Amino acid sequence: MLSKKTKYGIKALVHLARQEDRMPVQISTISKSENISQKFLESILLTLKKNGLLGSKKGKGGGYYLLKNPKEIPMTTVMRLLEGPIAMVPCVSLNFYEKCADCPDEDTCAVNKIMLKVRDNTLEIFRNTSLADLSNSKVTL
Amino acid sequence: MLSKKTKYGIKALVHLARQEDRMPVQISTISKSENISQKFLESILLTLKKNGLLGSKKGKGGGYYLLKNPKEIPMTTVMRLLEGPIAMVPCVSLNFYEKCADCPDEDTCAVNKIMLKVRDNTLEIFRNTSLADLSNSKVTL
DNA sequence: TATTATCCTAGTAAGTCTATAGGATAATAG
DNA sequence: CTATTATCCTATAGACTTACTAGGATAATA
Numbered sequence: 546m547l548s549k550k551t552k553y554g555i556k557a558l559v560h561l562a563r564q565e566d567r568m569p570v571q572i573s574t575i576s577k578s579e580n581i582s583q584k585f586l587e588s589i590l591l592t593l594k595k596n597g598l599l600g601s602k603k604g605k606g607g608g609y610y611l612l613k614n615p616k617e618i619p620m621t622t623v624m625r626l627l628e629g630p631i632a633m634v635p636c637v638s639l640n641f642y643e644k645c646a647d648c649p650d651e652d653t654c655a656v657n658k659i660m661l662k663v664r665d666n667t668l669e670i671f672r673n674t675s676l677a678d679l680s681n682s683k684v685t686l
Numbered sequence: 687m688l689s690k691k692t693k694y695g696i697k698a699l700v701h702l703a704r705q706e707d708r709m710p711v712q713i714s715t716i717s718k719s720e721n722i723s724q725k726f727l728e729s730i731l732l733t734l735k736k737n738g739l740l741g742s743k744k745g746k747g748g749g750y751y752l753l754k755n756p757k758e759i760p761m762t763t764v765m766r767l768l769e770g771p772i773a774m775v776p777c778v779s780l781n782f783y784e785k786c787a788d789c790p791d792e793d794t795c796a797v798n799k800i801m802l803k804v805r806d807n808t809l810e811i812f813r814n815t816s817l818a819d820l821s822n823s824k825v826t827l
Numbered sequence: 828t829a830t831t832a833t834c835c836t837a838g839t840a841a842g843t844c845t846a847t848a849g850g851a852t853a854a855t856a857g
Numbered sequence: 858c859t860a861t862t863a864t865c866c867t868a869t870a871g872a873c874t875t876a877c878t879a880g881g882a883t884a885a886t887a
Contacts, residue, residue, distance in 0.1 A: 569832095571831095571832070571833090572832080572833080573832090587833080587834090588835095590833090591833085591834070591835080594833095594834095601832095601833060601834085602832085602833080603831085603832055603833045603834080604830085604831055604832055604833080605830070605831050605832070606831090606832090607831075607832050607833065608832075608833085609833085
């Protein structure tokens with residue numbers, strides 16, 4: 546299950562991607578529009594900024610804005626940043642790999658195999674879906 | 687990420703599926719063979735039993751055994767039982783559906799759309815993979 | 828200088844995860 | 858019958874994570 550942080554983060558990013566002029570949007574605006582607790586959203590946007598997805602401007606007329614074209618932001622990036630690993634087990638994760646303590650041999654591990662397959666599928670979807678795709682509400686993914 | 691409960695549960699089921707005669711296998715045997723805490727495994731096997739996947743026998747020569755042919759146990763069943771929903775958000779879950787509190791309209795929700803696609807893909811893999819598939823270590827899934 | 832809005836650290840209540848404890852129950856062996 | 862074996866069952870505890878909230882510092886604008 547996705548954490549709320551991830552869900553809210555994606556929603557906020559989509560909101561910003563729909564802002565065609567890249568003018569700053571205030572936290573409070575997104576918060577109201579997407580029904581997200583403002584303080585919580587604040588912390589989420591901050592991490593998105595620290596990780597290079599968003600820019601910000603302080604003071605009146607300030608807010609957050611996307612730094613790149615939504616087409617150039619794949620969901621893999623968003624998911625890894627907000628949720629962490631895309632894989633269901635660390636031993637099949639590309640970016641967050643960890644050996645399982647209980648498993649002597651990954652090559653013969655049944656869990657490893659099926660979860661690798663699931664990861665490959667999920668990964669391909671996220672790779673081929675950009676923020677721009679999510680933002681266009683009329684297009685069926 | 688999969689919980690350890692799910693991971694251990696799958697491993698135990700695979701262990702039992704590999705037991706070709708359907709003779710009872712003791713918790714301690716599985717526990718040692720799969721490097722799982724015995725007490726924890728005990729509680730996992732108990733829930734698998736309560737949910738109709740396993741049978742058990744008490745006393746000497748007792749243990750747990752599969753009630754069905756591994757070919758007839760799809761991973762969807764196993765996953766839902768141990769991990770819960772297969773979907774990443776409740777609003778696209780078939781068996782654990784819940785409306786999102788923050789989302790006024792699922793049809794126009796970007797998160798809903800992509801997570802539906804991911805669920806469809808993952809679901810198909812789990813549907814088409816049985817315990818028997820996982821048990822045969824030589825076959826590539 | 829007043830106002831606005833992000834920046835930043837810290838904390839907290841509630842829930843979940845990963846077990847463990849300890850005894851009750853049932854089956855078998857002798 | 859009784860000792861042994863192994864599951865059954867409830868309860869609990871410590872560690873961790875989640876979903877926020879508090880409160881002030883900083884910077885930009887008017």
